Amino acid sequence: VNAKVGTVVRNIRLVHDNKEQIEGRIEGQQIVILTKYLRKQG
Numbered sequence: 001v002n003a004k005v006g007t008v009v010r011n012i013r014l015v016h017d018n019k020e021q022i023e024g025r026i027e028g029q030q031i032v033i034l035t036k037y038l039r040k041q042g
Contacts, residue, residue, distance in 0.1 A: 001029055009033070 003009075009024035009031070021032050 001026055001031060003031075 003026055007026055009026055012022055012024040015021040015023055015032065020035050022035060022038075023030060023032055025031070
C-alpha cells in the first residue's frame with residue numbers, strides 16, 4: 001500500500017508486544033505502522 005500524507009487510517013490499535021508499532025486499516029488492508037513516522041493531529 002502506498003499511502004500518501006493525510007490518508008485516513010481506521011481501526012487503529014497498539015501492537016501488544018511492540019510499543020513502536022500500531023496496526024490499522026487503509027482501504028480494507030491491514031497495515032503495521034512505525035510510530036516514529038506518525039504525528040498526532042488535533
